[in-house]
Structures are given as C-alpha cells and as structure tokens.
Amino acid sequence: MLTGQIVGTGSALPKKVLTNKDLEAVVDTSDDWIVRRTGIKERRISSNRQQEDTSQLAAMASQEALEMAGVSPEALDMIVLGTATADRQFPSAACLAQKYLGATKAVAFDVAAGCSGFVYAMYIANNAIAVGNCRNVLVIGAERLSSVANWEDRGTCVLLGDGAGAVILTQSTNNGGILSTHLASDGNSWDLLYSSDRQLDGSQLPEVLNEVAQSPSYLIMYGNRLFKKAVSCMASIATSAMEHNGLTADDIKFMIPHQANIRIIRAAADRLSIPMDKVYTNIDRYGNTSSASIPIALDEANRKGLLKPGDNVLLVAFGAGLTWGASIVKWSLASA
Numbered sequence: 001m002l003t004g005q006i007v008g009t010g011s012a013l014p015k016k017v018l019t020n021k022d023l024e025a026v027v028d029t030s031d032d033w034i035v036r037r038t039g040i041k042e043r044r045i046s047s048n049r050q051q052e053d054t055s056q057l058a059a060m061a062s063q064e065a066l067e068m069a070g071v072s073p074e075a076l077d078m079i080v081l082g083t084a085t086a087d088r089q090f091p092s093a094a095c096l097a098q099k100y101l102g103a104t105k106a107v108a109f110d111v112a113a114g115c116s117g118f119v120y121a122m123y124i125a126n127n128a129i130a131v132g133n134c135r136n137v138l139v140i141g142a143e144r145l146s147s148v149a150n151w152e153d154r155g156t157c158v159l160l161g162d163g164a165g166a167v168i169l170t171q172s173t174n175n176g177g178i179l180s181t182h183l184a185s186d187g188n189s190w191d192l193l194y195s196s197d198r199q200l201d202g203s204q205l206p207e208v209l210n211e212v213a214q215s216p217s218y219l220i221m222y223g224n225r226l227f228k229k230a231v232s233c234m235a236s237i238a239t240s241a242m243e244h245n246g247l248t249a250d251d252i253k254f255m256i257p258h259q260a261n262i263r264i265i266r267a268a269a270d271r272l273s274i275p276m277d278k279v280y281t282n283i284d285r286y287g288n289t290s291s292a293s294i295p296i297a298l299d300e301a302n303r304k305g306l307l308k309p310g311d312n313v314l315l316v317a318f319g320a321g322l323t324w325g326a327s328i329v330k331w332s333l334a335s336a
Ligand code: ACO
Pocket: 028, 029, 030, 033, 034, 037, 038, 115, 154, 155, 156, 158, 193, 222, 223, 224, 225, 226, 227, 230, 260, 261, 264, 288, 290, 318, 319, 320
C-alpha cells in the first residue's frame, strides 16, 4: 500500500517577540492572568519590513523541511497550505510560496479549515500520495493571526501569534508513515469563532504594535463555549484515531496538539490518559498560531531528537468551522 512518510520538517517564526508585559500597554490585562488562564508568556508578531508575510514564513519553513528531506523544490508534485490568514484573498498563499521556493512543477492550493488547517492539508496530501498521483508533497501550516486580531479585545488578542511550519511527505511502500487521518466539521457552531468586518482603525494601534499589518476583518471568539467543545472534540477524535489503528494511550510516544490554551491541552490529554510528559507544548513561547501550531511543534520535537523511528505520534487539532481532526504518524525519520 502506498502511504506518505514524513522525510523533512521545518518552521519559521517572526523575529519580533511581543511579551505579556508589552500587552499590558495595549489592553487591560496582566502577565499573571494570561499565564494562569492560557499558559502563554509571549508570541511572535510578523512584519512586512522583515518579509514575514504568511507566504514568506511558509516558504522559509518549507526551505528548512526541503533541506532536511534532501528534496529539491522542482521535485515537489503538490503544495497544500492550511491557513486562515493568506496574504491576499487571491492568489493562494500556496502559489506565492511556490514562487518563492521555485517549485515549478507543483500544484499549489490553500485549505481553509481554521486551526485544523494543517491536519486537513495532510489528509489531502496523503490521499494524493495513496492513490499514486503524487510522489513528494509539501504540507504547510502558516498564519499571520496578528493581522486579524482585534487589539481592543483583551479576550482574544492576548492569545494569538504568527508563524509557519512545514513537512515533506514522500511516497513509500513501507509500513508506517501516516497511519490514518480522521476529520470532522460542524458548521452549525460556526458562530463560536469567525471573522467580521473591522471597526478598529489599524493606524490607531499603540506604538508597541507598529509592525502589525491590519486586514479588513478581525476575529470574534466565544472562548468559554469553544473551550469545552475543543476538549471534547479533540479527545473523541484522537480516541477514534487510536482505536482505528488498534492503539491505546500507552502506544502513543508523543501527542502534538494544536496549541490554543494549555488548559485545553491538559484537559484533552487527561481524557485520553496521556500523561503531560508525552505531550509537546510550546504555547508559552508562540501563543496560538492556528494551523501553524502543530507543524511548528512537530519540527521542534523532531529537531530536539525527541522522536525516534517507529514511534507513534498523535497530532490533534481543533478550530474555526468548527473543524477538528487527528492523525497518527508512525515516525520514520532518524533524529535531525
Ligand atoms: N486579561 C484579563 N482579564 C481577562 C482577559 C485578559 N486578557 N480576557 C478576559 N478576561 C476576563 C473576562 O472579562 C472575565 O471577567 P469577568 O469575570 O469580570 O467577566 C474573566 O476574565 C473570565 O473570562 P472568561 O472568558 O470566562 O475566561 P476563560 O477562563 O474562559 O479564558 C480564554 C478565556 C483564554 C479565551 C479561554 O476561554 C479559551 O482559551 N477558550 C478556547 C479558545 C479555543 O479553543 N481556541 C481554539 C480554536 S480557536 C483558534 O485556535 C484561533
């Protein structure tokens, strides 16, 4: 059977660090509240001057993944990019990343699935490999959530950050690679998290945010209700993924969840009986980077040598749509 194996990972984060202390000058909040309620200490904010648009971050992360994989950009058959914050409404961020990379032979497109974008993108990529249509696929999660943050809403702006992560999937006939991916959506609950017309004038942003690029829409979220949905959906779909593969929590070497809130991650891990020392988190440094959070965390875990060939790695996401998904990867890369 044909399947996709991860042969390279990469990530890219904007240079500018925005700390909780910095945010105290923007909205009525405190470092103590943000750390206690979310686990976030700081996040990265992208800048046009630094060439850190969504597609540029995507290309930087992809370059790292291609180098690790030893795959040339011309050898890519497809680029699938999960994002809710493409540089423009069109063309896709994937096509712009294709241009930056020189991946001239690839088919490139974006996937809109909120924070689940990377897992959705991996599902499409792996299916293209499984039916024999593609040999090498670049899968990316890239976001610039700072551009859709409402910097007057303390309930949401403190959560968000920018960044990108990428993996190269290569066709393989070995056992392993992506064992299975499971997706779900619930459009009935769309209004728990959505984008709306912007009322805040971006030019009025405080000095500390002077590099933020404001888009014409901003994020509205009903955090409390979303919190409960996130925990139950992530736990149930991860359980389905494990059961489908005949695995139990003991068989999972690492869980790499979407990084929305450390309390959501702890609660989901608890329901799954996966101890926190088997859960990779970096939310303290990057906040919620939406579809970028899983591939950034995966790249960090890989580069730290935490993942060994044969390990079962559980990826689990939840986001706007609502959308959620889980994937189990039999790790095949030797330590980076
Ligand atoms: N600083 C200080 N106080 C704050 C802040 C802040 N930044 N934000 C809210 N508060 C206050 C509220 O006004 C409220 O005050 P009140 O009691 O006087 O009314 C109090 O803190 C509690 O507010 P809640 O909203 O009930 O706080 P909660 O514990 O639910 O935490 C949070 C809010 C962090 C947003 C949480 O609900 C959450 O993480 N929700 C889930 C988000 C999620 O799942 N995202 C995943 C998909 S979306 C995505 O990834 C883009």
